[in-house]
Amino acid sequence: MTRQLLAALVVALAVVAPAAASEEHPTLPELERELICPTCHESLAASTSPVAERMRVFIRARIAAGDTKSEIKSKLVDQFGESVLAAPPKSGFNLLAWILPLAGIVLAAGVIGALAYRWSRGRKADDEALGPSANGRFSLDPELERRLDEELARYDA
Amino acid sequence: MSGRLRIVLQVAAVSVVALLLALLGWQVFHKDKEPDLGGAAPNFTLPHLGSDQELDLASLRGKAVVLNFWASWCGPCKDEAPLLESAWKRYKDQGVVVLGVDAQDFDVDAQRFVERAGITYPVVRDKHGSTLGHYGVTGFPETWFIDARGKLVGEHVSGPLTEEDLERNIKIALGEPA
Secondary structure, X not given: OHHHXXXXXXXXXXXXXHHHHHHHOOOHHHHHXXXXXXXXXXXXXXXXXXXXXXHHHHHHHHHHOOOOHHHHHHHHXXXXXXXXXXXXXXXXXXXXXXXXXXXXXXXXXXXXHHHHHHHHXXXXXXXXXHOEXXXXXXXXXXXXXXXXXXXXXXXXX | OOHHHHHHHHHXXXXXXXXXXXXXXXXXXXXXXXXXXXXXXXXXXXEEOOOOOEEEHHHHOOOEEEEEEEOOOOHHHHHHHHHHXXXXXXXXXXOEEEEEEEEOOOHHHHHHHHHHHOOOOOEEEEOOOHHHHHOOOOOOOEEEEEOOOOEEEEEEEEOOOOHHHHHHHHHHHHOOOO
């Protein structure tokens, strides 16, 4: 039990620690991937527009000043609006953009699971309805069996 | 699954798909388009650069307005700023207002630009670029001319203004023969 708790703690730390480090000490490439150039609407990483260059200068200066990732993003949103963020913030109405896709995936998985369950149960019921023959094997549909017998008889003849 | 539940689920699924298609269609076809010349100038209320005091475009009704969209990182904007400043000084007593709209910019850069160019005409700051779509602005600089009734007149100049552009369109906005 203790070993399992320890393992869970290590996994949790492995996930949380890099995220915390990235928040406290962001790098320019990280922020470039998470921001959009306001004039060309491309990722800041891909944009070579004058305002993108100016934003990079700003970001470098803020990193050097010790700002966290959230602080830098917040300052850029204050200057350019939320459209400068590559992903919508996880708050208010924008939270829907995060929740809806996940809800859609869960719903779709549920529907597919339910359909698969119904389909497999239906097949089993069909098989059981036919019932096993005397030799223990499942018998064919009587009409199909009759036609098969006829064909075999014709073949033997 | 009962028949009624199945119908409810089918209707819900079809509704969700229809809603998503409607959203997609709106996104594809609902592009901000340039306003028509002769039509009303889209109104806006924006703060003055470096101040919380707001300016409402409608408050300038009765005056001719030279509405110039710019940003500090835009090279041609630097070139045309002296022309606009000169027009402002020359025409302000005749009922003309030159109004700069700074967008997609840093406050500090915009203020430095205004100081260096010696701009004294009013400049408002559109931090979120909300006016750009309404005026069909796709780059900087761009200029519209508005007459005393608040109608868009003359030419929509995309790119740097020349002195002739300014003179001709200011006269149109003032209702004088160009």
